[in-house]
Amino acid sequence: MRFTVRVPASTANLGPGFDTFGLSLALHDVVEFETAGSGVDIEVLDAGAGDMGRVPRTGRHLVVRALRAACSRLGTTPPGLRLRCHNAIPHSRGLGSSAAAIVTGIVAAYTLAERELDADALHLAADFEGHADNVAASLYGGFVVAWESGGRFHAERLTPHEAIRPVVAVPPTQSSTHQTRGLLPDEVPLADAVFTGGRTALAVHAMTSRPDLLLEATDDRLHQGYRRPAYPATMRLVDELRSRGVAAAVSGAGPTVLALPYGDTGGRGIIPPDVDVDGYDILEPAIDLDGVQVTEA
Template identity: 65%
Template sequence: MTPVRSVRVTVPASTANLGPGFDALGMALGLHDVVELEVTGAGLEIEVVDAGAGGVDEVPTDESHLVVRALRRASAHLGIEVPGIRLRCHNAIPHARGLGSSAAAVVSGVAAAYAIANRELDAHALQLAAEFEGHADNAAASLLGGLVIAWCDAGEFRAERLTPAASIRPVLAVPTERSSTDATRGLLPDQVSHADAAFTAGRAALAVHAMTARPDLLLAATADRLHQDYRAPAYPASAALVRTLREHGVPAAISGAGPTVLALTREGILPEAVGVTSFEVIELTIDLVGVQIVTK
């Protein structure tokens, strides 16, 4: 096979949970990072281009870079050697805002390794990507596009892709502050009541139906008692915005680990009565394609 020496990977942002689907539901968004990678004889060169995502100075430019780590792990799995790397990252996904920036970086590295090996992405690509975070919702959404249901059996990560209803128009309210997934997971209790678990399970099941066939049910379907209230102290302004939007009839939830707020609208706008002056409001499409790879 002709060796692949240069790869361009475009990977979408993602939103996870969609309210009640904790670590299980994810959706790809029309906001993309682009990674250009060239295989060289030796060494590592990394250039990070900040397109409003913030934090160029905080992104490592050594082997600890997530794209490089994912590439190395996937390359070892595929049995290929990548002696040197020249990497250029065009970052558009905001970091540490609950929009899957880490998962997107990992998916980029895994996809690049598969391309270099002249291999089509397969089920193990998801396994490689999901192992970095311990859950597959964001990674599966970035890989597959659309709406995903993710789960894990005995350490094996799986996902199924569904097509969301065309009338859903996501709107994000992105605050300036950041959030750590590890920190917000630390706020979750070890146990919840049977009533709250049953409530959330029912709403997660309803969310799949609402997202694909009955968007008019999304307000009820995005209600959650499993994680959002426990995490609210980490981002009080975002939690308050979710409550206010829902009081105005807008299906809203915290995106992933937060602090971004996801509103699943049908008009692409938020009610004028809802104050969002401390947030950047972004209307996006749902990415239906997932990761895209171009090789040379």
Template identity: 60%
Template sequence: MTRVRVRVPASTANLGSGFDALGMALALYDEIEVWTTDGGLSVEVTGEGADTVAKDETHLVVRAVRAACELIGFAPAGLGLSCANAIPHARGLGSSAAAIVGGIAAAYGLAGRPLDDDALHLAAAFEGHADNVAASLLGGLVVAWEDDGRFRAARVEPHADLQPVAIIPAERSETHVTRGLLPDKVPHADAAFAAGRGALAVHAISTRPDLLLPALADRLHQDYRESAWPSTIRVVRELRAAGVAAAVSGAGPTVLALTTDGVVPQGVDLAGFTVLPVAVDRSGVTVEPFE
């Protein structure tokens, strides 16, 4: 192919105690068009990040395209790139993961190759973990892990009744900053709690939505990050006190409310937040040729 159009979903990761292990794709999409040229590079960006992201070889989608091309032995003379971004940047909704997956998927599409396990591993290597990229790649709910230096993931079909709500603040957060707030060690009791609730989250999201509230409880990372985004943690606590399964989305500061009715109850102070009902994406990244 000489031109491809890629649609790649946002993602929410951790889902409570499933730190770096659980992710889910959301129906909020970046759309990327990539084409081969006789030489050079052109980059256009509209929507989220249009005024701030690089327009050269350091653009994350371009870096992902280049890395995938090298991996699969595809060497276009030049590239054109157009990004229409809808996923908010630095909000914990997987914008960087979507850029990485979109670029890799575009390279595979241009080379006429189906996405494979090498694509997942390459995408996860960019991030250092596979939860967000696997969700954007595969759609649905994913369980991600690393085995002997190889990133892997398994897809699980989410329950049909799930109606996620993203509660998005204006403030931004950078993953490398919030990771720096985490301790090197956690109490054994908290590790055991996380193992049980992470497993329960898979069951609740796929089969038993009535168990979502206990399933999304966390002792592993959220409280340690409270100093970075106190309003986010307050909203999570208020929602959970009202019976809503809520957790920090990824590295924050977005709050994920995982509901079956799409309703956020009255009485929770959401000043400074935008409430965005968003469906589960069940297809993952898509690639198609265009002229």
């Protein structure tokens, strides 16, 4: 059996929507699967190809671990596998590389079991990741609102406004989600909680209907300020862009910066020429509206 899983990158939080908002980006990892007699054989290409320590070529590979977990949940036995991983999503940059790998493995398990994706696929992916924002965006595409209720993860896909054209500034440095979460307090002031609630609600409206409100809608007091010590250069760029009227936020756990221009202006042109982005890769991925895709050979 041979098939290919194509999964988009994602950016999470979009400012105030911590662990809640996700946006799918047209930057894709593509994994070719082929069943084999036994064992696991993995070839990693492009992003991560030269990082043997961080990207294992064994059953410890995140795609394989997620696949095996899903197979166990589906009551099937995973076969031997050959994988060719064509990675375009930068690792540990806040663009959902781990979530994409988890989604890839779970979707592959469903494909091997000849099962249609269902709500359990989202819950399993989110449970594996620890939160649902990135995995929901990679699964469903578009703009997602995720939540947890009664021990189950859920997400609703919304269609983002067609004028929104994401831009990401990707630095050469990496970030650890575990480290940045460790900087967050257990409690926040009531005024900040109220501010966050209002901006989170406004962001749904801005993302779907009123992109002219994105600058205010992406303002955050809940998490970015507390994590500033982990990526001061990222926060300086976010602050400077916002001071120039550009809706900007930390992408996920960072250190990538997300900007959300809309209309005809986009790309490097939305970053004022006197703003220092030396060393950053400026990318303009479209919003992926389709989510994960499977092609069978």
